[in-house]
Amino acid sequence: MMWxxxxxxxxxxxxxxxxxxxxxxxxxxxxxxxxxxxxNDLTVPELKKLAKERGLNNYSGLKQEELIKLLSGE
Structure with missing residues (x-):
């Protein structure tokens, strides 16, 4: 996988x-x-903002650990 x-x-x-x-x-x-x-240094609101900027879906109810996995492609 690649970004x-x-x-x-x-x-x-x-x-x-x-x-x-x-x-x-x-x-x-x-x-x-x-x-x-x-x-790992970002807050939950910052991670959600990043997810939104990347056009990802279904992230609003995720916790910090789950957001990090989503954003890192795991």
Missing amino acids: IQNNKTGHVWCVSEEHGSRLLKNEDFILFDEPKSDL
Whole structure:
């Protein structure tokens, strides 16, 4: 799995290596490398904001640990 960011929209999401390789051939997408340890430093509201920015769904009722797993692609 890898993180990809759309340069036009700013959305970031986790995709398979195969899908990511195809997306990276398009100049609108870049590899987004996010250290997982940084997520542990964020509060629940900050994690929810990040989930919203990434276009993720069904995160509103999640606890901190669950949000971190969702955001890290686990």
